[in-house]
Amino acid sequence: MTTPSGLAPRRTAPWVPAPAYFGISAIFHYLGPAFAVLLFARVDVLGVAWLRIASAAVMFAVWRRPWRLIRRLKPEQRWVLLGLGVVLAAMNATFYLAIARLPLATVGAIEFLGTIVLAAIGVRNGRNVIALVLAVGGVVALTDIQLAGEPFGFVFAFVNCALFMLYVVLGHRIANTGAGLSGIDQLGAAMLIAAVVATPLCIGAAAPAFTSPAALLAGASVGICSSVIPYVTDQLAMARLRRDTFALMLSILPAVATVIGIVVLTQVPTIQELTGIALIAGGVSVHKEPRESKEN
Numbered sequence: 001m002t003t004p005s006g007l008a009p010r011r012t013a014p015w016v017p018a019p020a021y022f023g024i025s026a027i028f029h030y031l032g033p034a035f036a037v038l039l040f041a042r043v044d045v046l047g048v049a050w051l052r053i054a055s056a057a058v059m060f061a062v063w064r065r066p067w068r069l070i071r072r073l074k075p076e077q078r079w080v081l082l083g084l085g086v087v088l089a090a091m092n093a094t095f096y097l098a099i100a101r102l103p104l105a106t107v108g109a110i111e112f113l114g115t116i117v118l119a120a121i122g123v124r125n126g127r128n129v130i131a132l133v134l135a136v137g138g139v140v141a142l143t144d145i146q147l148a149g150e151p152f153g154f155v156f157a158f159v160n161c162a163l164f165m166l167y168v169v170l171g172h173r174i175a176n177t178g179a180g181l182s183g184i185d186q187l188g189a190a191m192l193i194a195a196v197v198a199t200p201l202c203i204g205a206a207a208p209a210f211t212s213p214a215a216l217l218a219g220a221s222v223g224i225c226s227s228v229i230p231y232v233t234d235q236l237a238m239a240r241l242r243r244d245t246f247a248l249m250l251s252i253l254p255a256v257a258t259v260i261g262i263v264v265l266t267q268v269p270t271i272q273e274l275t276g277i278a279l280i281a282g283g284v285s286v287h288k289e290p291r292e293s294k295e296n
Contacts (some may be wrong), residue, residue: 026252035222043215046096048222056191057188097156101156105269115165116139121244134283142254191231
C-alpha cells in the first residue's frame with residue numbers, strides 16, 4: 001500500500017522528519033564525488049561518471065525493477081522520465097568534469113546558485129526572505145570566482161548548476177506524481193535511461209576499469225554513495241516538502257561540500273569560505289516551512 005506520492009504510509013515511520021532524509025542526501029551527495037576524485041588517478045573522469053551511472057542503474061534494476069511501471073504511466077509522465085534520465089546523465093558528467101578542475105566546495109557553491117531561483121519563486125514570508133539573503137551571502141562568500149584560473153572548470157560547473165536545477169524540478173514532479181506511482185521506481189527508470197544515454201559517450205573512458213576489480217568495486221561504491229542513497233532520500237524528502245522549501249534547504253550543500261573536501265581531499269578552506277559556511281547555516285536555521293508546505 002502506498003500514498004499518492006508513492007511512499008509507504010506515513011505511519012510506518014512517523015518519527016522521521018523530512019529534513020532527516022535531506023541530511024542524509026546532503027552528506028552522500030558530496031561524499032561519493034570526493035571518493036570519485038581519488039579514483040580519477042586510475043580512470044578517466046568520464047569513465048568514473050559512467051561507472052557511477054551504470055552501477056546505480058544496476059542497483060535500481062535489481063532492487064526496484066522499474067520497467068514494470070512503464071505501462072501505467074501516461075505519455076506526459078514518460079516524457080518527464082526521459083527528460084530526467086537525460087538530465088541525470090549530463091549532470092553527472094559535467095559535475096565530474098568540474099570537480100576534476102575545481103575544489104569540491106567551489107563546485108558545490110556554484111551548484112547551489114540555480115536553487116536560489118527555485119527558492120525565490122516560493123518565498124512567502126519575511127523569515128524566508130531573511131533566510132534566502134543569508135544563504136545567498138554564504139554562497140557568494142564561498143564562491144571566489146577567478147575565471148582566469150580554470151575557465152573550463154567554471155563552464156562545466158555552471159552547466160551542472162543549470163542541470164541540477166532541472167533535476168530538482170523533475171525530481172519533485174515524479175515524487176508527487178500520485179495515482180500510487182512510486183517516485184523511487186520512477187527514479188530507477190530514469191537512471192536506466194541515463195545509463196543508456198551515457199554509455200556510447202563514456203564507456204570508452206571507463207575501459208581501464210574493466211581490467212581492475214578494485215577500480216570496478218570503487219566505481220560501484222561511488223555509484224551507490226552518489227546516485228542511489230542521495231537520490232532515494234531526495235525522493236523521500238521531496239514527497240513531503242514543497243519544491244521551494246526543498247530548494248532552500250539545498251543551501252546547506254556548499255557547507256557540506258567544504259567539510260567533506262577537508263576530511264577526504266584535504267582541501268582546507270579560507271576564512272572567507274568559513275564565513276560562507278556560517279551564513280548558509282544561519283539561513284537554513286532561520287528558514288521556516290509554511291504550514292501549507294505539506295501540500296503540493
